[in-house]
Amino acid sequence: MSQNMDTTMNERGAAAAAAGGKRVVVMVERIKVKKRSNFETLIKFGTDASGLERTFRLFQALAQCIAHIPSIRSIFMLILSSLRLFIASFFLSSISNLVSPSKELSSPSAKAEAQIITTALGVRSKLAQGRRFFRLFRFLDSFHSASTLYYQYQAQTDIDKSGEVGMYCMWLDIMSKSFNGMYLLFETLGFCAALGVPGLDPWGPEVNRFLHVEGQRFWLFALVCGVIGGVVRLVYERDLAGGGGSSNGGGGGGGAAAATATTSDRTSETEKENEIGSREDDEHGNQLKEEERQRAALEKRAEEEQRMVIWTDRRMRIKRRITADLLDLAQPGAVVGWFPDWPGMIGLMMVGSTWLTGVEVWEKCAR
Numbered sequence: 001m002s003q004n005m006d007t008t009m010n011e012r013g014a015a016a017a018a019a020g021g022k023r024v025v026v027m028v029e030r031i032k033v034k035k036r037s038n039f040e041t042l043i044k045f046g047t048d049a050s051g052l053e054r055t056f057r058l059f060q061a062l063a064q065c066i067a068h069i070p071s072i073r074s075i076f077m078l079i080l081s082s083l084r085l086f087i088a089s090f091f092l093s094s095i096s097n098l099v100s101p102s103k104e105l106s107s108p109s110a111k112a113e114a115q116i117i118t119t120a121l122g123v124r125s126k127l128a129q130g131r132r133f134f135r136l137f138r139f140l141d142s143f144h145s146a147s148t149l150y151y152q153y154q155a156q157t158d159i160d161k162s163g164e165v166g167m168y169c170m171w172l173d174i175m176s177k178s179f180n181g182m183y184l185l186f187e188t189l190g191f192c193a194a195l196g197v198p199g200l201d202p203w204g205p206e207v208n209r210f211l212h213v214e215g216q217r218f219w220l221f222a223l224v225c226g227v228i229g230g231v232v233r234l235v236y237e238r239d240l241a242g243g244g245g246s247s248n249g250g251g252g253g254g255g256a257a258a259a260t261a262t263t264s265d266r267t268s269e270t271e272k273e274n275e276i277g278s279r280e281d282d283e284h285g286n287q288l289k290e291e292e293r294q295r296a297a298l299e300k301r302a303e304e305e306q307r308m309v310i311w312t313d314r315r316m317r318i319k320r321r322i323t324a325d326l327l328d329l330a331q332p333g334a335v336v337g338w339f340p341d342w343p344g345m346i347g348l349m350m351v352g353s354t355w356l357t358g359v360e361v362w363e364k365c366a367r
Helices: 038-047 048-068 068-089 097-106 108-136 138-159 164-191 191-195 205-235 239-241 244-248 252-279 282-328 332-335 345-366
Strands: 007-010 015-019 021-028 027-034
Touching: 007 048, 038 048, 038 345, 048 068, 048 108, 068 108, 108 191, 138 164, 164 191, 164 205, 164 332, 191 345, 205 282, 239 282, 282 332, 282 345, 332 345
Parallel strands: none
Antiparallel strands: 007 027, 015 021
């Protein structure tokens, strides 16, 4: 099975068989979906709103780690001092003039460390504020997605329910998107206060505090629903993807209809074989039947391989989304008071979740 997820297999045949002394050859074609190059993907990612938002979030998380984790801050200061020493070596004529940068490299002062902390916290605050511009009206998208899923479920219920597991997954998705929409709506309501412009805040400190805490609570609920829905979908993915086992056991009427369809298909195949036999000799008829049989077998095998590739890719995406949601739980949980408020650990979790969700945006930009 090919590991390239962007290769679509179009099976027109791949076999060679001897039939009546003649060789039947069916060709196989692989149609590759063209992808953007890495540089083109980088341009697309850097100009896409979601890509920019993920980039800002990654820098925000790194700034939080630098400000609150001493080991990471020491590494960052060592890198900065090394860069300063490297740059200074090109402009200072005497080696003795390098003594001051080298001392700073070996033992940075407490004043320099305090300045790094202040700068990192300021960068984190500005990046968090800048990211809110990208999410200003995103609550509309979340509510629209939730309503679309609900109407799809209603239409599906009127015709044929997809099963108990499918119903649970759909309702968890609806709840997750609805909670996420409420979080984004509360964040939008507090947007004017976040700008920090005097006289622009219409609510006041108490209302803004309420909007912030309750918005984070809705985000926490959205993440929990997303994690539960992902786990349920991951456990029962085979049943949801195949759907063959549950539909076959649905009742006697379906089995009778299937038997009638099978009998009709067999009758049609017999008639076609008789027509071929009447028009052509036995050797040519056997050759055509052998070619059709091998083509059908190869098409079935190609469909199974393609289904397995899609299924594996789908499971990988679900696992990645579950992991990202689990890592994001700490941030709103700390604001609400249900998780320990450890800024350094939350920053590390933000780095992990941002990387995972950024990979998803990168793959979308590559297509």
